[in-house]
Amino acid sequence: MTAPRPLRAIRAEWTKLRTLPSTGWLMLLAILGTVGLALAITGSLDYTHCDSPCTVDTTKLSLAGVRLGQVGIVVLAVLAVTAEYSTRTIQPTLIAVPHRFLVVLGKLGVLAMLGATTGVLAVAGSLAAGRTMLPGNGFTAAHGFPALSLADDLTRRAAIGTVLYIGLVTLLGAGLGLLLRDTAGAVTAALALLYGSPVVATFVNDPTWQHRIHRFSLMDAGLTIQATRNLAAEHIGPWAGLGVLSLYAAAAVIAGLIVFQLRDTH
Amino acid sequence: MNARESFPRLLLAEWTKLRSVSRWVITLIGAAALTIGLSYLAASGNKTNINAHADFVTGPHGEPVADAFYFVHQQVTGDATLTVRVASLTPVPGRAQLNPREGDSLVPLNDPSPFAQPAAGIMIKDSTRPGSSYASVMLTAAQGVYMQWDFDADRKGSASSGARWLRLVRSGNAITGYESADGAAWQKIGTATPKNLPSTAEIGFYVSSPATVYTSRGGGSSSVTERPTSAQATFDNVQLGSGGTWHGVPVGDQARLDEKGGVSGGGQVTEANGGYAVVGTGKVGPRPPDDDMVEAALIGVIAGLMALIAIGVLYATSEYRRGMIRTTLAATPRRGRVLAAKAIVLGTTSFLVGLAGAVGSFVLAIPVLRKQGFTPPGFPRPSLTDGSVLRALLLTAAFMAGVAVVGLAIGVLLRHSAAAITITIVLVLGPLIIGMILPGTSPKWLMYTTLAGGMATQRAKPPTITLAEPWAMIGPWAGIGVVAAWAAVTLGLAWWQLRKRDA
Numbered sequence: 001m002t003a004p005r006p007l008r009a010i011r012a013e014w015t016k017l018r019t020l021p022s023t024g025w026l027m028l029l030a031i032l033g034t035v036g037l038a039l040a041i042t043g044s045l046d047y048t049h050c051d052s053p054c055t056v057d058t059t060k061l062s063l064a065g066v067r068l069g070q071v072g073i074v075v076l077a078v079l080a081v082t083a084e085y086s087t088r089t090i091q092p093t094l095i096a097v098p099h100r101f102l103v104v105l106g107k108l109g110v111l112a113m114l115g116a117t118t119g120v121l122a123v124a125g126s127l128a129a130g131r132t133m134l135p136g137n138g139f140t141a142a143h144g145f146p147a148l149s150l151a152d153d154l155t156r157r158a159a160i161g162t163v164l165y166i167g168l169v170t171l172l173g174a175g176l177g178l179l180l181r182d183t184a185g186a187v188t189a190a191l192a193l194l195y196g197s198p199v200v201a202t203f204v205n206d207p208t209w210q211h212r213i214h215r216f217s218l219m220d221a222g223l224t225i226q227a228t229r230n231l232a233a234e235h236i237g238p239w240a241g242l243g244v245l246s247l248y249a250a251a252a253v254i255a256g257l258i259v260f261q262l263r264d265t266h
Numbered sequence: 267m268n269a270r271e272s273f274p275r276l277l278l279a280e281w282t283k284l285r286s287v288s289r290w291v292i293t294l295i296g297a298a299a300l301t302i303g304l305s306y307l308a309a310s311g312n313k314t315n316i317n318a319h320a321d322f323v324t325g326p327h328g329e330p331v332a333d334a335f336y337f338v339h340q341q342v343t344g345d346a347t348l349t350v351r352v353a354s355l356t357p358v359p360g361r362a363q364l365n366p367r368e369g370d371s372l373v374p375l376n377d378p379s380p381f382a383q384p385a386a387g388i389m390i391k392d393s394t395r396p397g398s399s400y401a402s403v404m405l406t407a408a409q410g411v412y413m414q415w416d417f418d419a420d421r422k423g424s425a426s427s428g429a430r431w432l433r434l435v436r437s438g439n440a441i442t443g444y445e446s447a448d449g450a451a452w453q454k455i456g457t458a459t460p461k462n463l464p465s466t467a468e469i470g471f472y473v474s475s476p477a478t479v480y481t482s483r484g485g486g487s488s489s490v491t492e493r494p495t496s497a498q499a500t501f502d503n504v505q506l507g508s509g510g511t512w513h514g515v516p517v518g519d520q521a522r523l524d525e526k527g528g529v530s531g532g533g534q535v536t537e538a539n540g541g542y543a544v545v546g547t548g549k550v551g552p553r554p555p556d557d558d559m560v561e562a563a564l565i566g567v568i569a570g571l572m573a574l575i576a577i578g579v580l581y582a583t584s585e586y587r588r589g590m591i592r593t594t595l596a597a598t599p600r601r602g603r604v605l606a607a608k609a610i611v612l613g614t615t616s617f618l619v620g621l622a623g624a625v626g627s628f629v630l631a632i633p634v635l636r637k638q639g640f641t642p643p644g645f646p647r648p649s650l651t652d653g654s655v656l657r658a659l660l661l662t663a664a665f666m667a668g669v670a671v672v673g674l675a676i677g678v679l680l681r682h683s684a685a686a687i688t689i690t691i692v693l694v695l696g697p698l699i700i701g702m703i704l705p706g707t708s709p710k711w712l713m714y715t716t717l718a719g720g721m722a723t724q725r726a727k728p729p730t731i732t733l734a735e736p737w738a739m740i741g742p743w744a745g746i747g748v749v750a751a752w753a754a755v756t757l758g759l760a761w762w763q764l765r766k767r768d769a
Contacts, residue, residue, distance in 0.1 A: 068700075071692060075684050075688050078684065079684055082684075086587065183684045184576045184580050184583075185576065187576075187683070187687045187688055188572050188573070188576040188687055188691070192569065192572040192691075195691070195698075196568060198699055198702070200304070200308055200568065202698075203308065203311075203735065204308055204565070205311075205312050205313065205314070205557065205562075206311050206312055206313040206638075212311075
């Protein structure tokens with residue numbers, strides 16, 4: 001009872017999430033999905049099939065698994081918020097902590113930590129997968145592909161950026177959950193936002209429009225930070241891309257927060 | 267069986283459930299609105315300048331064509347008969363083969379069309395202007411003898427591959443083609459009336475050899491590389507009623523072919539032993555652009571699909587969440603019938619919503635696309651009554667309905683909204699994203715095995731591997747077949763689980 005109120009709110013939210021069996025499974029799914037796709041991609045790369053000069057971005061490809069793995073953590077974030085509505089536990093929650101802002105803060109804090117933990121494990125696993133698979137496929141230092149290492153500035157930036165990306169999509173999922181209060185709606189909206197724009201970009205053939213869509217779509221802009229080669233070909237700068245994603249996440253969280261403050265719980 | 271258990275009543279009951287949740291009705295209307303809205307907005311992101319292209323040639327019907335070959339010709343007025351014997355037709359070894367290093371990421375395009383064959387034959391043509399009317403009889407390298415005219419019509423002759431006698435007879439406006447093994451016994455191939463054949467036309471013998479097309483795709487984009495090829499043929503026993511002199515001339519834009527393994531000057535003719543050896547390069551035939559205007563008008567389907575997936579899943583899971591399934595199954599103890607009624611009601615509703623969305627998209631997006639350069643001759647105006655357009659719109663609606671039913675079945679199987687929605691959406695979108703990144707034709711198997719293959723229903727044109735979008739690799743019927751198979755298998759599993767499990 002001695003802890004300050006924000007910490008107690010965080011602890012309460014942590015207890016709630018920790019005791020849900022789905023939390024662990026979804027985190028595991030996110031990590032395994034990311035690392036699994038990383039293994040599949042790096043395992044199927046072959047230096048002898050690469051154009052010369054070979055300009056494959058091995059860091060980016062090793063970390064590409066988050067495109068799939070993020071689904072787990074986004075669903076986790078949505079469920080963490082909306083499950084309270086479908087099971088009506090939101091009422092006891094708000095009786096225990098009447099300060100609604102603290103409730104949201106606690107939830108977001110815990111989710112951000114879970115997201116970052118998942119991100120760190122997934123990124124570490126992906127880079128390990130790349131380090132293991134790539135040299136066997138001809139991507140060796142002799143061919144100009146030193147083993148992936150965090151000592152390399154660009155790879156380190158890609159790794160940190162990917163962890164931040166996972167944290168941000170977690171917050172985005174939570175914000176959409178607060179906004180829509182409905183599991184189905186929020187999951188659909190989050191996945192459509194993430195995956196819809198890359199599909200639309202292939203449909204569209206005007207380079208100007210493709211450029212615009214890639215710049216302002218969550219996933220493409222946010223994952224630009226994974227690029228370590230040919231940065232000029234990217235549609236947006238690495239940190240600016242994460243900035244675009246943060247804007248989306250912030251907009252979802254703030255809108256969710258406002259709605260949460262104003263609305264009744266049912 | 268009493269009236270309460272009758273199937274039409276059950277359908278009515280399920281329809282009442284679907285239409286009385288106002289949130290779902292709004293989402294259903296929203297699905298159609300999202301489809302139309304996104305299609306309309308995204309249409310302005312497509313642009314083409316094909317009609318302004320430098321080597322763009324239109325045929326007698328105004329359609330885009332390729333018209334390049336080496337023509338040994340003379341003028342002839344009125345009725346005429348030309349007979350030749352094609353003694354041999356062989357490819358000229360050149361730099362047509364790509365070096366292996368480059369070749370690994372490039373896939374050669376195998377066009378099965380008889381217009382895509384190296385050929386040696388005889389032709390009567392309006393003039394040597396590219397795109398002008400013609401009729402020809404030719405020996406192709408691998409598909410036997412053909413008669414072709416005006417770039418789009420053909421009649422198959424014998425499958426003969428060796429030396430062959432060919433004959434063209436002009437009588438008024440009708441051209442008749444014949445072939446023979448020995449120059450004595452003639453078989454008729456067909457009769458054609460080319461669109462514009464003046465009384466004074468060019469007649470002669472020719473060689474063509476279409477470029478090998480290589481495509482390279484993956485990483486979200488695609489490119490096409492052409493390597494010109496050339497062929498050599500020997501003609502003898504050339505007989506034309508009036509005996510003028512033969513002139514060899516390359517037809518079409520040959521200048522760009524010269525450098526890369528084509529033939530300098532676009533071809534040549536040499537006279538020897540009373541016969542002629544002709545080297546030629548180029549293609550004579552249709553050349554439609556790869557881009558599909560109908561597909562470009564239906565971009566929004568992907569957005570409407572997301573909403574329909576949510577409805578499909580909720581239509582199943584909400585029964586569990588509210589415990590209503592127990593009431594439902596108490597009223598209709600035969601569980602398979604409940605599932606069938608749900609699938610029929612949801613499928614029909616989604617089909618109608620999808621059709622409204624697709625037709626609305628088509629009507630609104632086509633005028634936008636026409637402003638962006640999608641105009642004749644490259645892109646003839648598509649009409650709602652065209653067979654291929656109707657097929658694309660109806661199959662797209664069926665695709666949306668099928669995916670919604672898969673959502674329903676996965677919802678019954680998992681009884682968990684978030685999990686079922688996520689799995690269904692990932693089944694559609696995951697392979698699309700991965701398929702865009704994967705190089706070459708490797709995403710084909712993804713399209714044949716996952717719901718993403720259903721995207722092929724949006725295409726009005728035949729499948730091609732030259733585009734970035736992976737679903738263009740399979741045909742629309744294959745696409746809808748994959749979705750139908752998924753719906754059948756997931757419904758079967760759901761039915762089995764529903765019977766086995768407690769509610």
